[in-house]
Amino acid sequence: MALSRREFLKRTAALTAASLVGMNLPLKVDRAQADADRWVRGTCRFCGVGCRVELGIKDGRPVAIRGVPQSRTNMGYLCMKGMLFYQLMRHPDRLTKPLYRESKKEKFREISWEEALSIAAKKFAESIKNHGPDSVAYYGSGQALTEETYLFQKIMRAGLRTNNVEGNPRLCMASAVGGYITSFGADEPIGSYADIEQAFCFFIIGSNMAEAHPVLFRRVMRRKLDNPREVTVINADPRRSPTSRIADIHLQFKPGTDLALLNAMAYVIVEEKLYNEDFLNNYCTFRVGKEKKEVSFEDYKKFISAYTPEKAADICGGNITPDLIRKVARIFATSPATMSLWTMGINQRIRGVWANNLIHNLHLLTGQLCRPGADSFSLTGQPNACGGVREGGGLCHILPGHRPVKVDKLRHEVEDLWGVPRGRIPAKPGYHTIAMFSAVNEGKIKAIWINCTSPAQSLPNCDKYRKGMAREDVFIIVTDIFPTKTTELANLILPTAFHFEKTGVFGCTERRSQLTVKAIDPPGEAKPEVWIAREWALKLAEELNDPVIKKCVEPFLGLEPGYELPKAIWTEYTQKLTAGRDNDLRGATYEVLQQLPDGVQWPAPTKEWALKGGTYKKFVRGLDPLADEHAIDEKPYQFYGPAHKDHKLWVWLRPYKGPAEEPDAEYPFYLSTGRVIDHWHTSSMTGRIKELMRANPYAYIEINPKDAQRLGIKPGDMVLVETRRGKNILPAKVYEGPMEGMVFVYWYDMAEDRMINRVTKDAFDPGSKEPEFKICACRIKRLSGPKPLKPYLVRL
Amino acid sequence: MPIGGFVVHVQPEEKEEILRELSRHPQVEVFGHDEKGHLIVVLETETSEEMEALVEELSRLRGVINFNLAYLHAEDEVKKIEAGEIKPEIRFHRLRPEESS
Numbered sequence: 001m002a003l004s005r006r007e008f009l010k011r012t013a014a015l016t017a018a019s020l021v022g023m024n025l026p027l028k029v030d031r032a033q034a035d036a037d038r039w040v041r042g043t044c045r046f047c048g049v050g051c052r053v054e055l056g057i058k059d060g061r062p063v064a065i066r067g068v069p070q071s072r073t074n075m076g077y078l079c080m081k082g083m084l085f086y087q088l089m090r091h092p093d094r095l096t097k098p099l100y101r102e103s104k105k106e107k108f109r110e111i112s113w114e115e116a117l118s119i120a121a122k123k124f125a126e127s128i129k130n131h132g133p134d135s136v137a138y139y140g141s142g143q144a145l146t147e148e149t150y151l152f153q154k155i156m157r158a159g160l161r162t163n164n165v166e167g168n169p170r171l172c173m174a175s176a177v178g179g180y181i182t183s184f185g186a187d188e189p190i191g192s193y194a195d196i197e198q199a200f201c202f203f204i205i206g207s208n209m210a211e212a213h214p215v216l217f218r219r220v221m222r223r224k225l226d227n228p229r230e231v232t233v234i235n236a237d238p239r240r241s242p243t244s245r246i247a248d249i250h251l252q253f254k255p256g257t258d259l260a261l262l263n264a265m266a267y268v269i270v271e272e273k274l275y276n277e278d279f280l281n282n283y284c285t286f287r288v289g290k291e292k293k294e295v296s297f298e299d300y301k302k303f304i305s306a307y308t309p310e311k312a313a314d315i316c317g318g319n320i321t322p323d324l325i326r327k328v329a330r331i332f333a334t335s336p337a338t339m340s341l342w343t344m345g346i347n348q349r350i351r352g353v354w355a356n357n358l359i360h361n362l363h364l365l366t367g368q369l370c371r372p373g374a375d376s377f378s379l380t381g382q383p384n385a386c387g388g389v390r391e392g393g394g395l396c397h398i399l400p401g402h403r404p405v406k407v408d409k410l411r412h413e414v415e416d417l418w419g420v421p422r423g424r425i426p427a428k429p430g431y432h433t434i435a436m437f438s439a440v441n442e443g444k445i446k447a448i449w450i451n452c453t454s455p456a457q458s459l460p461n462c463d464k465y466r467k468g469m470a471r472e473d474v475f476i477i478v479t480d481i482f483p484t485k486t487t488e489l490a491n492l493i494l495p496t497a498f499h500f501e502k503t504g505v506f507g508c509t510e511r512r513s514q515l516t517v518k519a520i521d522p523p524g525e526a527k528p529e530v531w532i533a534r535e536w537a538l539k540l541a542e543e544l545n546d547p548v549i550k551k552c553v554e555p556f557l558g559l560e561p562g563y564e565l566p567k568a569i570w571t572e573y574t575q576k577l578t579a580g581r582d583n584d585l586r587g588a589t590y591e592v593l594q595q596l597p598d599g600v601q602w603p604a605p606t607k608e609w610a611l612k613g614g615t616y617k618k619f620v621r622g623l624d625p626l627a628d629e630h631a632i633d634e635k636p637y638q639f640y641g642p643a644h645k646d647h648k649l650w651v652w653l654r655p656y657k658g659p660a661e662e663p664d665a666e667y668p669f670y671l672s673t674g675r676v677i678d679h680w681h682t683s684s685m686t687g688r689i690k691e692l693m694r695a696n697p698y699a700y701i702e703i704n705p706k707d708a709q710r711l712g713i714k715p716g717d718m719v720l721v722e723t724r725r726g727k728n729i730l731p732a733k734v735y736e737g738p739m740e741g742m743v744f745v746y747w748y749d750m751a752e753d754r755m756i757n758r759v760t761k762d763a764f765d766p767g768s769k770e771p772e773f774k775i776c777a778c779r780i781k782r783l784s785g786p787k788p789l790k791p792y793l794v795r796l
Numbered sequence: 797m798p799i800g801g802f803v804v805h806v807q808p809e810e811k812e813e814i815l816r817e818l819s820r821h822p823q824v825e826v827f828g829h830d831e832k833g834h835l836i837v838v839l840e841t842e843t844s845e846e847m848e849a850l851v852e853e854l855s856r857l858r859g860v861i862n863f864n865l866a867y868l869h870a871e872d873e874v875k876k877i878e879a880g881e882i883k884p885e886i887r888f889h890r891l892r893p894e895e896s897s
Contacts (some may be wrong), residue, residue, distance in 0.1 A: 013801025014827035016867035077864040469852035
């Protein structure tokens with residue numbers, strides 16, 4: 001008997017799920033029935049894991065989603081965060097027409113694309129003519145496709161002659177970049193997710209992986225459950241979270257004391273001779289200071305002797321004892337393979353680069369690197385922070401292919417590859433993010449293009465920067481799919497195509513590039529960014545009467561924007577700009593990426609290598625083709641990273657440094673911020689989906705029960721949070737999450753009262769220029785009992 | 797009516813109790829399970845918001861480690877959004893009557 005449609009779909013759902021764990025269900029389905037007309041393969045865009053998904057299309061509309069079982073990232077599993085994104089495609093609030101207003105006091109009016117692009121070109125051209133090339137800027141996103149970031153930065157640098165190219169990965173990843181470059185000589189992790197299944201100790205620090213990267217955390221837990229006695233999960237974090245609750249050991253320390261903890265672990269490793277002498281002798285040097293002076297292991301031992309577990313326990317507070325530090329250091333050092341994993345808790349710090357260095361130090365001292373399961377692995381928050389921004393030239397100091405702007409040879413190489421005159425790209429890096437928006441405040445930047453991100457909400461101490469963005473003499477263009485806090489400050493809003501409405505590549509955390517192919521048309525007049533950038537450049541060339549600007553987009557003229565145009569941009573980027581670089585992607589053509597279920601890990605210099613999936617582990621001879629190519633001796637590991645000419649890994653002597661703003665008598669609490677699974681970044685996207693909003697409709701302030709009792713705060717009470725920069729009023733969640741003396745706020749809420757970045761501190765790491773979102777000092781006070789709250793979403 | 801196929805990872809020693817608990821929910825159908833603690837679960841709900849809430853609730857059951865989505869079909873709902881029958885507009889007072897002013 002024929003099954004009903006519902007029964008058919010339920011069986012399909014069950015069979016799909018069962019296939020992921022190799023379970024045979026005694027179910028049959030009629031193959032004549034279909035759940036979708038076709039399935040289009042792509043990557044989920046809601047975090048940095050890079051889960052492969054297929055979008056089911058029926059009668060031209062997105063109707064279903066499923067994981068790709070052959071994918072080495074997610075093995076077919078998805079999380080709730082990704083399940084609903086097809087709704088965004090059909091959401092009635094989508095931006096569908098270009099909107100313009102001359103003055104920010106006026107209302108927006110709909111205009112044509114022709115008019116919009118002319119205005120965009122005219123305003124940038126006027127600014128350049130009157131105030132010079134550095135009066136314009138591009139601020140992009142780790143959610144933009146690589147093709148988009150690459151094309152925008154090419155136009156800005158070679159066309160408009162400015163390195164004012166930045167992006168929101170500065171706010172989340174810059175310290176990890178700094179850490180990898182200074183410790184290993186090359187950006188991005190050595191290993192892969194595949195190390196998870198071979199690790200015996202997980203050291204998860206400054207990351208609530210269970211909520212922020214749930215599909216990857218599933219792999220960690222599977223490893224633990226399959227080997228309960230052999231595998232240890234350690235979580236180091238000031239806050240109790242679903243991650244810490246599942247861990248074998250939770251190290252709970254005062255915010256900002258991680259450098260002391262990590263140095264004390266190194267102390268134990270040195271004191272108890274748990275270090276790997278061979279690894280140190282063969283592959284490492286010891287370095288100190290700005291001059292990167294080389295010192296001896298003896299000097300390091302002397303330096304580290306100041307960080308006894310007793311002293312660190314004193315600094316760290318919480319549940320940290322000298323014995324606990326010793327225990328954890330021993331497990332870390334002696335486990336057959338240790339994998340560290342971290343995110344913003346380490347990166348968003350005044351000394352985020354140092355914190356990254358000190359994690360790497362533990363791996364270098366113990367030789368927990370380059371072997372299966374042993375790696376020092378930074379997790380990414382956004383789907384294309386690595387691929388587009390770190391590799392594609394999306395920050396003010398780097399050109400595509402991990403080339404520092406200030407190195408003449410590399411800059412000229414890029415100019416030659418692009419066929420533009422030498423000297424066209426300025427030698428000086430542009431403004432980093434905080435400097436860029438400070439320059440907006442000061443009126444030095446007159447025209448800025450903000451793509452696919454909302455700095456008006458996501459910058460720390462954002463009121464300060466919103467004042468600048470509100471200036472009438474600063475022209476702001478925003479490309480996005482929804483209205484945001486930043487479109488509120490824009491002059492020109494350009495509607496863009498969403499994921500699966502255009503084609504392009506995301507590069508996820510593990511050096512893996514994956515293609516998403518256009519499945520449906522964008523709504524209304526929304527356009528892919530690559531089309532917008534190309535057409536804008538042509539108009540700029542006319543306005544400025546500068547053929548070099550046209551030259552930047554010449555290879556892409558006339559190409560169909562849904563597939564052919566991004567393909568041509570990817571081809572130029574990979575074949576020319578990554579050739580011979582450590583992120584060599586020449587083998588990862590669109591054709592190859594479409595053949596593989598899960599894309600390619602660089603280095604992948606040839607198609608043959610790319611078709612095998614690329615490089616699982618960098619620097620290991622036999623596994624990494626560049627390790628063989630650049631080998632300087634017979635040793636199995638070859639550290640050829642472009643930043644370390646000595647081919648060595650560097651153990652850094654980095655002293656303890658606390659946060660920029662510590663609690664005091666006036667502001668006695670630590671304030672920390674973070675995100676929840678349901679509200680990815682600034683909520684302009686997921687916040688549109690009502691079921692997600694229902695789960696966590698408002699930002700609230702998490703308060704430890706002991707503090708709450710002392711201050712007479714009950715669950716749901718309205719609490720005033722004050723810092724030196726401003727105040728918020730939030731409902732209280734009394735909860736054994738943050739430790740005593742610390743409060744925690746999620747940052748997705750767009751309501752003015754609850755927008756936590758109005759009060760966070762904009763101090764930044766002097767190396768990576770990444771702000772210290774994670775820590776500042778605050779005071780809290782009960783204002784009233786529970787109050788009804790109004791939701792807030794930006795409307796135009 | 798969205799239909800979701802999930803692999804639920806549970807601690808094997810808690811599996812029987814979790815199966816009993818799941819059988820109390822009319823929107824939940826368990827299609828299979830194994831000794832490693834994998835359950836194959838299909839949820840069928842009136843709306844996707846109901847499914848999301850149900851997943852959140854079931855994720856909190858003692859012994860549940862992960863509630864992973866493998867497959868989701870929501871054609872009816874997409875059609876309703878397009879037809880204007882469902883407007884995924886964010887009106888919290890509609891969603892949370894107790895908090896409306």
